[in-house]
Amino acid sequence: MADRKRGTNKKPRRRLLLIAGIIGAILIYGLAVERTGVSLDEITSESRQTSLFRIIRSLARPELVTYDTAEVITEVDLFIPCVGEPAPATGPQLGVTPGCGEPGDVVTVVGSGFEPVTLGRLQFIPDSEFEVTLPLTSFETDRDGRFEAEITLPERPSDNPQQLRALVSERLGTWADREEVWTDLNENGVVDLGIIENGQFTTSVQGVSTDTPAVALLDATRQVTEFLTTGEAFVAAEGPANGLEALPIGEGSGDISIQSIEPSPDGVSVTIFGPDDTDISAYRVAVYDGASGEELGTAVLGDLIEMSPRVSETAWLTLEKIIDTVFLALVATTAGLIVALPLSFIAARNLMRDVSTTVIGLGFALIAIPVGFWLGMQYVRFQRSVLDGTVDNVAIQLALFVIGGLAVFLLIRQILFGPEVVSTPVRALRGIGMVVAGAAFLEGTFGLLTAFGEALHDPFGPLGFVPGLFSTLGELGTVALPIIIGLGAIVIPVGLTNRAAHWLRSHLAEGPRAVVQFSSMALGGAVAAAILGGLIDWVYQITDPVKTLWIPAAVGAVVGLVLAEVGRRSGEVKIGLSIYYVARTIFNTLRSIEPLVMVIVFVVWVGFGEFAGSIALAIHTAAALAKLYSEQVESISSGPLEAVRATGATRMQQTIYAVVPQIVPPYIAFTMYRWDINVRLSTILGFAGGGGIGFLLQQNVQLGLYRAASVQMLAIVIVVASMDYTSSRLRERFT
Amino acid sequence: MDLPPGVTPTKMLRVENLTKVYDNGTVALKDVSFEVPAGQFLAIIGLSGSGKSTLLRCINRLIEPTEGKIYWNDEDVTAAGQEDLRRIRRRIGMVFQHFNLVNRSQVITNVMAGRLGYTNPALAMINHFSAEDVANAMRSLVRVGLDEKAFSRADELSGGQQQRVGIARALMQDPEIVLADEPVASLDPVLAHSIMQHLESINKDDGTTVLCSLHFLDLVHRYSDRALALFDGELVFDGPPSGIDDAKFKDIYGHEAERVG
Numbered sequence: 001m002a003d004r005k006r007g008t009n010k011k012p013r014r015r016l017l018l019i020a021g022i023i024g025a026i027l028i029y030g031l032a033v034e035r036t037g038v039s040l041d042e043i044t045s046e047s048r049q050t051s052l053f054r055i056i057r058s059l060a061r062p063e064l065v066t067y068d069t070a071e072v073i074t075e076v077d078l079f080i081p082c083v084g085e086p087a088p089a090t091g092p093q094l095g096v097t098p099g100c101g102e103p104g105d106v107v108t109v110v111g112s113g114f115e116p117v118t119l120g121r122l123q124f125i126p127d128s129e130f131e132v133t134l135p136l137t138s139f140e141t142d143r144d145g146r147f148e149a150e151i152t153l154p155e156r157p158s159d160n161p162q163q164l165r166a167l168v169s170e171r172l173g174t175w176a177d178r179e180e181v182w183t184d185l186n187e188n189g190v191v192d193l194g195i196i197e198n199g200q201f202t203t204s205v206q207g208v209s210t211d212t213p214a215v216a217l218l219d220a221t222r223q224v225t226e227f228l229t230t231g232e233a234f235v236a237a238e239g240p241a242n243g244l245e246a247l248p249i250g251e252g253s254g255d256i257s258i259q260s261i262e263p264s265p266d267g268v269s270v271t272i273f274g275p276d277d278t279d280i281s282a283y284r285v286a287v288y289d290g291a292s293g294e295e296l297g298t299a300v301l302g303d304l305i306e307m308s309p310r311v312s313e314t315a316w317l318t319l320e321k322i323i324d325t326v327f328l329a330l331v332a333t334t335a336g337l338i339v340a341l342p343l344s345f346i347a348a349r350n351l352m353r354d355v356s357t358t359v360i361g362l363g364f365a366l367i368a369i370p371v372g373f374w375l376g377m378q379y380v381r382f383q384r385s386v387l388d389g390t391v392d393n394v395a396i397q398l399a400l401f402v403i404g405g406l407a408v409f410l411l412i413r414q415i416l417f418g419p420e421v422v423s424t425p426v427r428a429l430r431g432i433g434m435v436v437a438g439a440a441f442l443e444g445t446f447g448l449l450t451a452f453g454e455a456l457h458d459p460f461g462p463l464g465f466v467p468g469l470f471s472t473l474g475e476l477g478t479v480a481l482p483i484i485i486g487l488g489a490i491v492i493p494v495g496l497t498n499r500a501a502h503w504l505r506s507h508l509a510e511g512p513r514a515v516v517q518f519s520s521m522a523l524g525g526a527v528a529a530a531i532l533g534g535l536i537d538w539v540y541q542i543t544d545p546v547k548t549l550w551i552p553a554a555v556g557a558v559v560g561l562v563l564a565e566v567g568r569r570s571g572e573v574k575i576g577l578s579i580y581y582v583a584r585t586i587f588n589t590l591r592s593i594e595p596l597v598m599v600i601v602f603v604v605w606v607g608f609g610e611f612a613g614s615i616a617l618a619i620h621t622a623a624a625l626a627k628l629y630s631e632q633v634e635s636i637s638s639g640p641l642e643a644v645r646a647t648g649a650t651r652m653q654q655t656i657y658a659v660v661p662q663i664v665p666p667y668i669a670f671t672m673y674r675w676d677i678n679v680r681l682s683t684i685l686g687f688a689g690g691g692g693i694g695f696l697l698q699q700n701v702q703l704g705l706y707r708a709a710s711v712q713m714l715a716i717v718i719v720v721a722s723m724d725y726t727s728s729r730l731r732e733r734f735t
Numbered sequence: 736m737d738l739p740p741g742v743t744p745t746k747m748l749r750v751e752n753l754t755k756v757y758d759n760g761t762v763a764l765k766d767v768s769f770e771v772p773a774g775q776f777l778a779i780i781g782l783s784g785s786g787k788s789t790l791l792r793c794i795n796r797l798i799e800p801t802e803g804k805i806y807w808n809d810e811d812v813t814a815a816g817q818e819d820l821r822r823i824r825r826r827i828g829m830v831f832q833h834f835n836l837v838n839r840s841q842v843i844t845n846v847m848a849g850r851l852g853y854t855n856p857a858l859a860m861i862n863h864f865s866a867e868d869v870a871n872a873m874r875s876l877v878r879v880g881l882d883e884k885a886f887s888r889a890d891e892l893s894g895g896q897q898q899r900v901g902i903a904r905a906l907m908q909d910p911e912i913v914l915a916d917e918p919v920a921s922l923d924p925v926l927a928h929s930i931m932q933h934l935e936s937i938n939k940d941d942g943t944t945v946l947c948s949l950h951f952l953d954l955v956h957r958y959s960d961r962a963l964a965l966f967d968g969e970l971v972f973d974g975p976p977s978g979i980d981d982a983k984f985k986d987i988y989g990h991e992a993e994r995v996g
Contacts, residue, residue: 642835662839
């Protein structure tokens with residue numbers, strides 16, 4: 001009975017819930033559809049569909065090839081008003097119904113026999129003694145080469161037949177039979193190759209008239225190489241030779257030089273001599289009036305001669321940009337990888353779980369870390385002030401490199417092969433020695449890298465990017481040196497205070513030990529929090545020491561005291577897990593910011609282009625890889641790690657011998673995977689100014705050049721697909 | 736070592752009132768005390784979960800004891816700092832049930848890992864071992880009969896071979912104690928004897944103390960000088976293997992247990 005009662009009670013409630021759920025779902029989806037603007041009207045609208053089909057058709061025909069075109073002219077007689085019959089036409093046919101009319105009448109133009117699916121224009125040729133054309137309208141032929149258009153007859157009555165003209169473009173040449181197309185750049189009506197033959201090259205500049213012409217010769221970079229006149233010497237006050245003095249002809253010199261300048265009825269003829277087969281097609285001549293000093297005209301020496309069809313400009317540009325894009329992804333992946341590798345170990349729970357430190361040691365370290373870092377940075381500053389401007393001297397750099405390097409080598413040998421147990425002062429001295437020698441050695445090394453890279457850049461010619469890499473690395477190192485030495489210098493005070501902490505912990509009675517624990521943690525917490533406060537001050541510009549220094553310091557001290565109380569009994573703090581959580585939080589935060597957003601910040605910092613894109617991508621990569629890597633570290637089998645730990649190996653040795661061999665294959669797999677992702681991401685970074693092919697794509701889409709945009713999309717598809725394929729094949733090999 | 740002058744350290748392992756409570760509240764060891772003189776072959780028996788592995792791992796502090804003291808040669812293992820612990824661990828070899836080799840590394844690299852406690856940490860970073868260590872590793876492999884497999888990958892070896900590599904790794908430590916945690920539980924009986932004979936040789940020929948947890952009583956009888964039995968974390972038997980009569984057996988393995996070996 002009780003069961004049945006419960007059953008009957010439950011059923012309607014369930015049903016109610018179900019109904020409420022359905023109503024709720026309808027409400028939510030209804031709202032969602034409205035908010036997203038889903039509209040069938042838009043989808044079925046004819047004008048929208050026409051635009052859509054046009055874009056799809058453009059996208060389907062990537063502009064990989066450029067054809068030059070010639071215009072095909074088709075004409076038909078038209079009587080305004082009606083006084084005759086149109087003559088029959090040949091070839092592509094135009095028909096006008098009716099074939100005559102009054103001005104303002106609307107007549108229908110029908111064309112047939114044209115190139116299928118081609119754009120064309122209609123023009124009206126009025127009866128006139130001048131060559132006049134009046135544009136009417138444009139049309140597009142259908143698949144059968146037909147079109148139909150309505151035109152309004154213009155206000156041009158005449159007794160004679162007038163013409164209606166249809167213009168369509170026809171492609172020149174085929175791949176099997178390419179055609180040469182000449183563009184008369186200098187408008188002299190002659191094909192100019194711009195190549196010196198028989199020791200000379202003559203060009204004529206049309207449309208200038210002067211009795212005493214002067215000519216300035218400009219090279220391909222538009223620098224004036226020579227300025228000669230047939231009259232008296234003068235100083236030009238305008239044009240490309242502005243401010244230069246024209247010398248009487250005959251005093252020219254140089255490999256490529258003006259030989260003669262001759263006025264002719266319709267222009268000036270200039271002869272240039274030079275070695276045979278020299279291409280001077282990009283050179284220009286500027287003609288001046290030798291009497292008035294006025295600039296009359298400029299002409300390029302060579303004309304443009306191209307083949308049709310040819311690979312389009314867009315295709316070449318796209319190729320160049322897609323290569324940049326792949327390199328961008330490579331640089332970002334490599335930089336991210338270098339950062340992520342060491343970080344992945346401190347973000348692995350299984351390695352960090354039992355990393356602990358004494359309470360006193362933690363308190364001391366919180367003070368020692370910033371002190372060590374600051375001292376290291378100060379030392380580099382001191383070293384640079386001693387060298388005072390001679391840092392750029394190669395001899396000084398060489399000396400630093402050799403002496404510093406030798407000292408570093410000897411110290412490392414001492415540390416590696418010297419006695420295992422050394423006293424604290426010896427240890428501290430070694431550390432200081434390493435910092436001093438290391439600072440000198442690195443300063444020298446980076447300086448030399450920069451100097452040699454720069455010196456070798458030009459001699460290496462097209463391979464100049466190899467020394468270029470070294471000089472870039474050298475410059476980076478020079479900038480980063482204070483930070484490198486600062487980080488290195490942290491080891492000394494931390495090591496010293498750690499030893500002191502250990503000694504205090506095992507030699508102090510419980511009472512005094514608690515005092516030291518609490519006071520060191522309070523001080524350490526205060527220092528750490530004050531530094532944090534300084535950072536906050538820098539971001540928010542509060543500049544109120546009470547808020548940015550004293551309050552954080554007090555809060556930090558209290559947190560330190562609480563931590564000290566937590567670890568009072570065991571005397572230890574599980575610092576490892578805290579580091580783990582902080583690292584993971586930072587990675588997750590950075591990972592959640594899309595590189596496309598990050599790029600906006602870096603564009604402001606380093607300007608538009610691939611550099612900004614690669615920094616943004618590198619940061620995202622570092623965070624993402626560090627997380628993926630550290631999850632791999634967490635999934636290793638713990639047995640070997642336990643076994644190596646049992647042999648008395650240090651934490652570092654355990655990592656190298658038991659962890660690293662286990663994670664090599666997944667690390668390689670994830671790096672490949674990330675490089676694949678980065679190629680994909682870098683294709684769109686350009687949308688936010690991050691360089692690469694995305695920039696080109698966005699530009700073309702905004703200009704409505706869908707056929708050009710289609711080339712970039714095609715390139716992206718090819719690269720991403722082949723990258724995906726290669727990376728999955730390589731990943732298979734490594735797992 | 737804070738000993739009064741004139742007192743030579745006793746070669747002995749001393750466990751005093753050892754208790755281990757895991758973070759989840761499980762009491763793995765309850766107030767366990769015993770002494771092991773140098774050179775003894777000590778078997779530790781008990782049901783699965785009785786605390787054998789925890790006891791062995793507390794001795795080299797792979798597991799931190801909750802309470803109690805462990806002294807080795809009168810040095811307090813439980814109070815040792817990081818560097819002292821490293822020096823203590825490197826003289827305590829350990830052999831595991833699942834061998835715990837780094838599968839993707841070569842056999843010789845696995846053996847060499849036994850020397851890490853003696854190598855400068857900075858040197859080991861660049862995978863450098865002294866020629867002497869390499870020669871020693873080869874000698875250890877010869878001793879366990881695996882010198883021909885030195886350059887094979889560890890996971891290419893059979894179970895018995897992998898355990899011999901594990902023993903060679905422990906030998907590299909030049910150990911004064913070997914802790915063997917169920918070294919033959921994953922192997923068939925024939926291989927089990929071969930592995931036990933290697934441990935016996937380490938004990939008898941080198942004079943190394945061996946603490947070995949075992950499942951099979953016949954192995955206990957055959958190889959050990961003395962047996963400890965744990966039941967639910969408590970020490971229920973401490974004496975010669977021959978002292979385990981039927982009554983003791985039921986104390987150790989529970990009253991439903993049947994004697995098979």
